[in-house]
Amino acid sequence: MMQAEEAYINLYKQHAKSVSKSCSDLLNGKRQAAFEKFQTLGFPKNTHEEYRHCDLREALSIDYGLNINRVKIPINPHDVFSCDVPNLSTKLFFVVNDQFYKNDKPIGLPEGVLCGSLNDLTETHARLLEPYYTRLSEKSSDGMVSFNTTFAQDGFVLYVPAGVALEKPIQLIQVLHGTVDMMANRRLLIIVEEGAKAQFLVCDHALSSRYFFSNQVTEIFVGKNASLEYYDLEMDQPNITRVSNTLVSQAASSQLLINGVTLQNGLSRNNINLCFEGEGATASLSGMALGNGNELIDNHIFVDHAVPRCNSQELYKYVLDDCAKGVFGGRILVQKGAQKTFAYQSNKNLCFTKEARMFAKPQLEIYADDVKCSHGTATGQMDEKALFYMRSRGISESEARLLLKFAFTADVLDNIRLEPLKDRMRMLVEKRFRGELAKCAGCSATNCK
Amino acid sequence: MLLEIKNLHASIEGKEILRGINLSINEGEIHAIMGPNGSGKSTLSAVLTGNPAYEVTDGEVWFRGKNLLSMSPEDRSREGLFLSFQYPVEIPGVSMVNFMRSAVNEHRKYRQESALSASDFLKLMREKRSIVELDSKLANRSVNEGFSGGEKKKNEIFQMAMLDPKLSILDETDSGLDIDALRIVAQGVNKLRTPQNSTIVITHYQRLLDYIVPDQVHILYKGRIVKTAGRELAIDLEERGYDWIKQEVEE
Ligand SMILES: Nc1ncnc2c1ncn2[C@@H]1O[C@H](COP(=O)(O)OP(=O)(O)O)[C@@H](O)[C@H]1O
Ligand SMILES: [Mg+2]
Numbered sequence: 001m002m003q004a005e006e007a008y009i010n011l012y013k014q015h016a017k018s019v020s021k022s023c024s025d026l027l028n029g030k031r032q033a034a035f036e037k038f039q040t041l042g043f044p045k046n047t048h049e050e051y052r053h054c055d056l057r058e059a060l061s062i063d064y065g066l067n068i069n070r071v072k073i074p075i076n077p078h079d080v081f082s083c084d085v086p087n088l089s090t091k092l093f094f095v096v097n098d099q100f101y102k103n104d105k106p107i108g109l110p111e112g113v114l115c116g117s118l119n120d121l122t123e124t125h126a127r128l129l130e131p132y133y134t135r136l137s138e139k140s141s142d143g144m145v146s147f148n149t150t151f152a153q154d155g156f157v158l159y160v161p162a163g164v165a166l167e168k169p170i171q172l173i174q175v176l177h178g179t180v181d182m183m184a185n186r187r188l189l190i191i192v193e194e195g196a197k198a199q200f201l202v203c204d205h206a207l208s209s210r211y212f213f214s215n216q217v218t219e220i221f222v223g224k225n226a227s228l229e230y231y232d233l234e235m236d237q238p239n240i241t242r243v244s245n246t247l248v249s250q251a252a253s254s255q256l257l258i259n260g261v262t263l264q265n266g267l268s269r270n271n272i273n274l275c276f277e278g279e280g281a282t283a284s285l286s287g288m289a290l291g292n293g294n295e296l297i298d299n300h301i302f303v304d305h306a307v308p309r310c311n312s313q314e315l316y317k318y319v320l321d322d323c324a325k326g327v328f329g330g331r332i333l334v335q336k337g338a339q340k341t342f343a344y345q346s347n348k349n350l351c352f353t354k355e356a357r358m359f360a361k362p363q364l365e366i367y368a369d370d371v372k373c374s375h376g377t378a379t380g381q382m383d384e385k386a387l388f389y390m391r392s393r394g395i396s397e398s399e400a401r402l403l404l405k406f407a408f409t410a411d412v413l414d415n416i417r418l419e420p421l422k423d424r425m426r427m428l429v430e431k432r433f434r435g436e437l438a439k440c441a442g443c444s445a446t447n448c449k
Numbered sequence: 450m451l452l453e454i455k456n457l458h459a460s461i462e463g464k465e466i467l468r469g470i471n472l473s474i475n476e477g478e479i480h481a482i483m484g485p486n487g488s489g490k491s492t493l494s495a496v497l498t499g500n501p502a503y504e505v506t507d508g509e510v511w512f513r514g515k516n517l518l519s520m521s522p523e524d525r526s527r528e529g530l531f532l533s534f535q536y537p538v539e540i541p542g543v544s545m546v547n548f549m550r551s552a553v554n555e556h557r558k559y560r561q562e563s564a565l566s567a568s569d570f571l572k573l574m575r576e577k578r579s580i581v582e583l584d585s586k587l588a589n590r591s592v593n594e595g596f597s598g599g600e601k602k603k604n605e606i607f608q609m610a611m612l613d614p615k616l617s618i619l620d621e622t623d624s625g626l627d628i629d630a631l632r633i634v635a636q637g638v639n640k641l642r643t644p645q646n647s648t649i650v651i652t653h654y655q656r657l658l659d660y661i662v663p664d665q666v667h668i669l670y671k672g673r674i675v676k677t678a679g680r681e682l683a684i685d686l687e688e689r690g691y692d693w694i695k696q697e698v699e700e
Contacts, residue, residue, distance in 0.1 A: 383538075383540075384501075384502070385538045386538050386539075386540045386543075388500055388501065388502075388522060388538075389534065389537070389538040389540065389592075390540070390543075390548070390551075390552075391499075391521070391522040391523045391526070392498050392499075392500075392522050392523075392525075392526055392531075392532055392534075393526055393548070393552040393608060393612065394523050394526035394527045394552045394555045394556045394559070394612065395523060395548075395551045395552050395555055396523050396555060397521070397523065399551055399555070403543050403547065403548070403551065404540070404542075404543065406542070406543075407540065407541060407542025407543045407591075408542060410542040411542070
């Protein structure tokens with residue numbers, strides 16, 4: 001039963017030294033406890049309610065290689081992604097599989113800002129990052145998270161010190177590349193201190209036809225009065241399995257926006273666990289999933305209103321074609337004493353075929369009385385009246401469907417506050433609906449080599 | 450002949466609504482179709498424009514010498530058929546501009562003309578909007594979303610102006626309009642008239658026919674055209690109601 005786990009447990013037992021060899025003390029110091037926890041938890045099973053519609057067995061039966069010895073991947077991502085989102089001048093960084101791609105160029109960010117390799121920065125700034133690294137992941141009961149902490153060797157850090165507002169968005173492009181089947185354990189740490197401001201865009205792409213399993217853990221800390229916009233775009237391939245755990249802590253009066261778009265993928269499981277730890281904070285979480293073929297997109301969002309006067313808004317939309325499967329799990333917990341909570345959740349889905357399926361499970365648990373909470377979920381087909389109206393004006397059926405699909409996703413894209421990114425996303429979504437999304441046309445790559 | 454309907458039968462959900470319609474329309478003519486509620490007027494317009502909810506069980510329809518019933522709804526439109534809907538549909542998230550641009554350019558493609566440039570298209574929009582005095586703000590909104598009843602009807606005629614059809618069916622375009630809006634809509638329709646194009650006006654009331662003067666008036670009752678005459682028939686109906694027609698038919 002524990003076969004998939006067993007292979008990795010043995011791997012770690014035999015190679016623990018190699019895993020730690022080139023890594024910082026901070027990363028290494030957390031491995032043993034996480035390893036023990038993983039041995040108890042194992043990988044998530046579809047017998048577990050939370051993973052009922054997301055079966056990872058097949059993906060985990062593949063014999064992936066882990067790049068434990070940190071062999072450098074012979075690729076220069078700058079060559080592959082030659083240009084940027086037009087008019088969106090970002091600070092651009094790369095992670096290849098699970099290694100930060102080092103670049104000698106000065107990053108040109110305000111003093112005190114840290115941006116770069118997790119392994120390097122946890123070495124050079126151990127005291128600064130120590131209070132954050134694993135603070136949220138330790139509480140997770142998802143086996144993928146403890147697995148990640150066990151094996152994580154690198155990833156990305158963004159640290160914005162108190163009072164600093166980043167002018168330009170930070171963009172991280174994560175590529176999967178290799179000539180064998182591989183697993184990447186990526187780790188991201190994003191800290192926006194008191195009163196600071198940042199916009200962060202992360203794009204996942206695959207540049208290989210091999211099987212990949214990306215297991216990512218992102219810990220996000222939004223400090224008092226701080227503001228973070230976090231955009232997460234996946235534009236992968238059917239051969240990619242992605243499990244992403246995003247763990248968020250929000251301090252008092254902080255503001256967070258998360259917008260996640262799955263344009264194209266294989267199997268994706270995105271967990272967001274957000275906890276309000278200080279009063280008066282707001283979080284706007286939105287996302288959309290465009291599924292066709294045999295794609296599976298499973299978003300599980302958990303918002304924990306642990307303190308009073310916080311505001312959370314969720315908007316998740318799925319457009320499913322062919323045999324695609326969508327899952328939305330939205331749990332809102334309003335803890336005792338969390339008065340004046342405002343929590344709103346909306347999930348709307350379009351299924352185009354009988355084979356396309358959507359599973360939605362909203363869960364509201366409210367233990368306070370002075371709150372405003374609501375949720376709504378609806379899954380339907382295309383509006384036949386609207387379709388005929390458009391066709392009666394000479395618009396072809398396929399074009400009419402496209403316009404309606406596009407219209408359906410419009411409000412999710414409207415949540416994007418970075419205007420050039422919004423324009424870019426509109427174009428990508430339209431291309432995706434037209435079936436014109438080139439395999440490797442990255443979010444920032446218009447001239448893919 | 451522009452349109453020729455022969456023995457048309459159609460049903461919805463197994464219920465026969467049209468029970469043998471015969472109607473011929475020449476270029477440049479205006480035909481009014483009147484009749485009590487539920488007699489099948491909207492069904493006829495839906496069947497002519499190819500609404501897939503209806504099933505044609507018998508008969509044929511020829512439009513500009515082509516077999517209309519074998520064409521897709523979009524091709525019927527591109528061939529020059531237009532329906533002003535009794536109940537225009539709201540399409541949240543699709544802007545009027547994008548909607549019309551798609552429609553106009555698909556019509557042009559069908560005629561093997563190149564797509565309009567952005568500026569030419571906007572010019573066309575402006576020009577046609579003025580025909581029905583459609584507020585410029587509405588053009589930037591989603592199709593029919595939040596439009597008042599009158600605005601929706603004006604918007605139908607605006608679309609008609611944009612697409613320049615050979616045959617327009619106005620399905621109760623006058624209902625729900627106040628007298629000013631009625632005048633604007635009717636004058637809009639008249640401005641769009643040419644000696645070549647024709648109109649079917651479906652209405653309950655004589656008042657629209659004061660503006661759009663029909664060559665023939667047909668009465669549709671229980672899925673059949675039971676009476677055809679000149680415009681005086683409409684005036685008769687206004688005075689006497691439908692009961693005498695019903696009586697005549699029952700006899
Ligand atoms: N979608 C539908 N399903 C079932 N019956 C319908 C539907 N639409 C119309 N009908 C029936 O068809 C008949 C004709 O309707 P309609 O064509 O709308 O009449 P009119 O436009 O002359 O008032 C009515 O009896 C109506 O109940
Ligand atoms: Mg009607």
